[in-house]
Amino acid sequence: MVSRDGSRPASAEQRLKELGIQLPTPPEPFGIYAEAVQAGNLLFLTGMLPTHGRGAKFIGRVGAELDVEAGHKAARVAALNALAVARQHLGSLDKVRRVIRLGVAVATSGDVREHPKVADGASELLQEVFGKDRNPSRLVYGVASLPLGTPVELEVILEVS
Numbered sequence: 041m042v043s044r045d046g047s048r049p050a051s052a053e054q055r056l057k058e059l060g061i062q063l064p065t066p067p068e069p070f071g072i073y074a075e076a077v078q079a080g081n082l083l084f085l086t087g088m089l090p091t092h093g094r095g096a097k098f099i100g101r102v103g104a105e106l107d108v109e110a111g112h113k114a115a116r117v118a119a120l121n122a123l124a125v126a127r128q129h130l131g132s133l134d135k136v137r138r139v140i141r142l143g144v145a146v147a148t149s150g151d152v153r154e155h156p157k158v159a160d161g162a163s164e165l166l167q168e169v170f171g172k173d174r175n176p177s178r179l180v181y182g183v184a185s186l187p188l189g190t191p192v193e194l195e196v197i198l199e200v201s
Contacts, residue, residue: 052133055169063124067091070187076129081200082140085125088194089187090117096188103149106191108157111146115161115192122162122196123169135200139166139176143195148182155180162194 050058067089069075075086090098090113098114100106106114127133144159146152159180167175176197186193 052136052169055171056133059168061120061169063127064092064120066124066128067121068094070094075125078129078200081137083126083129083136083198083200085122085194085196085198087145087187088118088122088125088196089190090114090192091121091188091190092117096190098191099189100191101147101149101185102154102158102191103152108152108154111158111191112161114190115144115158115194116165118190118192118194119162119165119196122194123165126196126198130200133169136170136174136198137201138174138199139170139196140199141195141197142166142176142178144178144180145183145186145193145195146180147184147186147189147191150182150184152182155182158192162192 073086077084097117098110102108102111123133142162144162146155146158
C-alpha cells in the first residue's frame with residue numbers, strides 16, 4: 041500500500057486520515073459476548089451490524105424494505121464499526137497485517153440475487169484502508185432475518201502483529 045503521492049507505504053491510520061474517515065465509537069454489545077477475541081495472531085470480531093449507538097442505522101431486508109444501494113451502505117457502516125472495534129482492541133489499525141476473512145450475511149426478501157453488490161460496501165472500505173493486496177477471502181449469503189432487523193451482519197477475522 042502506498043500513499044497518494046506513491047512515495048512511501050501508507051499505514052492504515054494514515055489512510056483513514058487521507059480518506060477523511062472518522063471511525064465511530066465502537067458499538068456496545070447487545071448481549072453476553074466479547075466484541076473481539078484474540079487467539080495468537082488472529083483477531084475474531086463479533087458479528088458487526090450497521091448500528092449507531094444502541095440502535096440500528098438501517099432496518100429492513102434487501103429486496104423488500106431496502107434496495108441494493110441501501111444494503112451496500114449498511115455493509116459499509118457495519119465495516120466502520122468493525123474497524124472501530126479492532127482499533128479499540130489493538131490500540132491502532134496499523135497492527136492489522138491482513139484481513140483474512142469477511143463473511144457477509146444479507147437479510148433478503150428471498151428472491152434477491154445481488155448479494156455481492158451489498159457485500160462490496162464492506163469490501164470496498166476494507167480495501168481503501170488496508171490496500172488491495174490485503175483483500176480477504178469472502179463468503180456472502182442470504183438469510184431470512186438478522187439481529188435488530190438489520191439488513192447485514194459481518195464476520196471479520198484479522199491477522200494482527
